[in-house]
Amino acid sequence: MVASTREFDRWAGRGRTTWPFQVFQKHNAELSTMLIAHASALKFTYKYLGSKKANWEDPINKYFPNSEELMLCGFDTVKSWSDSYNTADNWINLNCVMAISSNFETYLSTVVKLALESDTGVLFGASKRIDGIEILKHGKKHSSNFEDEILNCTKGDWNSRTNSFLRIFGKAPDILLKNTRSLESIRKIRNDLGHAFGRDIKASRNHEVVNISKPKTLSREKAVKYQKLVFKICKDIDNQLFIDHIGEYQAVHFYHKLRQTLKHDDENKSRQLGNHVFALKKGLGHYGVELAGKKFCKGLIEYYEEL
Template sequence: MGKSTRHFDRWNTVMKSTWTYQVFHKYNDELNEMLWANKAAMKQTYSNFKTNGANWTDLASDHLIFDVPKGQEAFKDLKNWSDTYNSFSNWTNLNALLALSSNFETYLATVITLAIESDPGILFDSPNSIDGIVLLKNGAQKNMFHDSVIESITKGDWNARTSAYKKTFGMVPSGLESRVGDLDKIRNLRNKIGHAFGRDIEESRNHEVKETLAMESLSDEQFKKKQYTIMNAVRAIDQHLLDKHIGEYQTIAFYHRIYDGLRNDIHQSERAVILKKQLGQFGDLSGKEFCKELVSYYEKI
């Protein structure tokens, strides 16, 4: 059987995720590649030690290359280097979590903004009653409640955030609600990394202490678990908002952005062909019929 024709439906989409989610995922993949590159180098280095019969009491410079003047040692011995490198590996995991959390926060603010712009009726407990593209096309200004709603869902602890999410969207997807406790633990750890060099924030601000505090520990396995927590929460949020409030808003908004640059003296179907080509440049393979129906919908508003 041939591939079925995709048709335009403002509030329903066959897309599996928002463009915002796709960007989030690309950043996450980039982060993973950097982590894997470092882990692979670490494993190879320790494998070389074993092959070369290295001992912990050896000079580190007997087995590693350092950019220091000849005759000087950067570490007491190989064990000292290994302990330091393991601390660096832990520090790398902590900062990877900081980067992932920041990516999550950016995604969250962006996708919620997208949902509200698409379905502004939610601000008045009337979802799908106002097509946000109508407001966009007519140059409407941002709703006065917009920023406060965004902040209520993206700031504070996760119990408060999910409460604000439910107040705004009427429900909290189970994939988010079941992970509230874990997300709040991640939030607290993220704050320690971002504001106290990976240490307890309150203890770090004690001016009577002269010693450094112990750094938080985050193993590879623990990092993976926290990464999965964030990824699954993002999937749940994205699916909910895409299905209930966003629909095909992103593709219509894309056409809105390019519309003024298109010729009005050509047939509407030709503008649809241009839309199809431009969407294709970003990997969106929307078909001819879909684009014709979208163009017709937009231009009738």
């Protein structure tokens, strides 16, 4: 393997994404595999029933093992089972959107906090003039834990969230600005599912009725469409914040914590630096992020020590 010759540049990251985005991607991939597994099982089940020439009025135990659960639920025919199965399928699609929204908001809150920790000066119109790692190094806490900024970007309707993002960072990806309506639809689905069992919240809180309303319906195609949209939005947000405000902050922050475990009493400072470079290179390698060469690690350590 050819050794990396890339030099350290605080504001130019080696990789293409932030570490939080890589976590977002893993959760997104996990959701996709579960959704595909469910869709495959659904297709297989109905294909099996078709091969047996099943009729709607056939008794359910003709095709499924006779179980106490089936009897307790009152499934007596293929049609009664199928109706409930389709309801469950819709429920899974709705919960898919719940997971998409949760993953998005978790990522957004994490990456906004990361960007502000890295480039604290952006809050004062002085982007890249104050390195957040310098504040951390000298034992001072950040003047803010950025809770208000994070809250404004992740709570409320998407018009207000987008305006907050614009106010903090000065710009926002076009795909975010042009899709607030779709994001609002996702937010409403999540709220209705989380607070009203998939029904309209206002209708569910009507104390003058004793019947339950029908749940919202959502096709798998629509759920997947939302998933793809959110992925693209996150990717563009990540690209903007990574380039404009984060850079190599996470690698420097990693060294800041690693440094506490290293020895600093070697009289041979050149040898000490070499040992620290090796430890940093090895530590970053365990994260599975973009490979860091000796030249990069040496430059990072020298940058940190000079702050």
